[in-house]
Amino acid sequence: MKIVFARLLVLVACLFAAPASTLAADLTVVVTDTAGKPVPSAVVTFAPANGAAIAAGLKAGAYTMTQKLMKFAPYVLAVPAGATVNFPNQDRVNHHVYSFSKVQPFQFPLYGQGKTRTMKFDHPGTVAVACNIHDSMSAYIRVVDTPYFATTDMSGRVTLAGVPEAAGRLSVWQPMMDAPEHSVSRALASGKSGPQTFAIKVRGGALPASGAY
């Protein structure tokens, strides 16, 4: 009985003695342009200074970039390094999906409606995806090396769930951001978990190419 009590004491002590960094909280981030308009398709990541492993379950998640109505959906897909992405074709026409990005060049020669292809993305970075038949189709896969990531919707807002209250770096990447590597970041001090806002400069993309090229 005495031993059991002592063990319990140790357990409770351990719980209370746990450093603040292992406590988790939700972190809300709002991304707008310089005029205050919400920016969608921005990938927000938090990388704890002392690192964070990506759980096997997160890598094994279902990540999908669909070809539908002659577009890729979503336009920006964030995945953890080591994840596998499905590329189903829901269009009536064939697509020839490719990327020449250094992070992971690949191509899926012509495949049609109802068929899918898969690709594993091991290295962090940006993979620009296009279709060699339909020049107006383009999308991005942002491969991140942290388990804490999310992509903004039309509201420009994301909530990173279960973020440790440790020091770390909060980053925003958006394909049209006018910044080095299309990314900005800031250091977060330990214990800081209030809402964060980013006002980024977004430029328009070039108009789609004419069919001539």
Next chain:
Amino acid sequence: MKGLCLAILLGLGIAGGAQAETQLFTRENIDGWVDVRAATADGERGWLDGGFGKLRYGNDSRLAVAQAALVWKPRLSDTVTGYMVAQYTPDALKPWGIEEAFIKWKPVPVSDLKYSVRFGQMFPPVSMEHDGAGWSVSRTLTPSAANAWIGEEVLVDGIEGAVQKTFGGHVLGLMGAVFTGNDTSGTILTWRGWALHDIASNRDSVLPLPAGQKGWAQIFNTGRQAPFSDVSAEIDGNSGEYVRLDWRPPAPFAVNLEYYANEADPEAMRHSQWGWDTRFWNLGVQARPAGNVEVLAQYMSGTSVMGWRRSDGWAFDVAFDTAYLLATRELANGARLTGRADYFAVKDRSWQSRDDNTEKGYAATVAYMRPLNAHLDLAVEALHVVSHRPSRSYQSLEPRQVQTQLQVALKVKL
């Protein structure tokens, strides 16, 4: 060249038959439509009837098929495609024909340097309006004067290469081609003048010249020009060329600049068709000032000479220019409303006392287009054109003519 192109197309198709990537006759390879048109136009006799009329219709009303087209887009391999448009336009002098027929090789890019090659019969990529299937316009029923002329007189047999590279968000493109078979380009533009209509030429098309014994028809002592222009005639064996630059900055606008020269020998004549040394510049601008508003503009300027040398220059020597500004607004349900203003002019620099081909005109077009369902498009268009052309007096007409044309089109698509 067309025969060669077709042979290669079919040959590749047969040779590629064993490959899994080859697709020749699936639903994806075939497009087609029938465009039924109710049209009415006042004013002068149409150019198709031997007049100087500026529009497809003139002083008549019709309910008829305006165009039936079949587009074949065989896929010969992962990176090689064919393209062929067969069309029927009942009011053209030769209603049946092949409009474009080419093979395109477009390898999968391995860097941001992209390139492609086209070979066959095609319209040089001048028109920004013809981005619909089978070289059709998608914002109005009637293209601008500039692009109607491309469709009439600038159909080439050529080989075209294109490269494109991105520099810090700016996409730059360079395209170049050599071609044959377009030596008569400029004939219609000189003797009939500009026109706004949607009849694009085929390989075998012939275009009527203004009727009568005066004007161009009284010039020739020997080597008489036929009363029509053979669009694809190769007369002197010289090849022509065009070069195009594209700039697409990371902003909602794009600019292109093109130079075309058919390098025809103006003194060469064969089968009653003369070579016209025609060259022009075309500047195109596309902008999207708002998400659902698009603006297109083109300015074209060129010259054409033909015939024999006289003490004061060539027998026929014209400078031409035209511009349009088009704005289109995309509405709900895929509908769109478009307005366009056209300016066009020809300056005759030779022998005006016998054959004055000077002209100047303006046009305004308003069009509403709406898909009714996946297989049916509705379009309504009003076009008003004012033009001044002294050579109308050769047909006992007033030099200044005003015309309004109304069209309702139902396009039944595959």
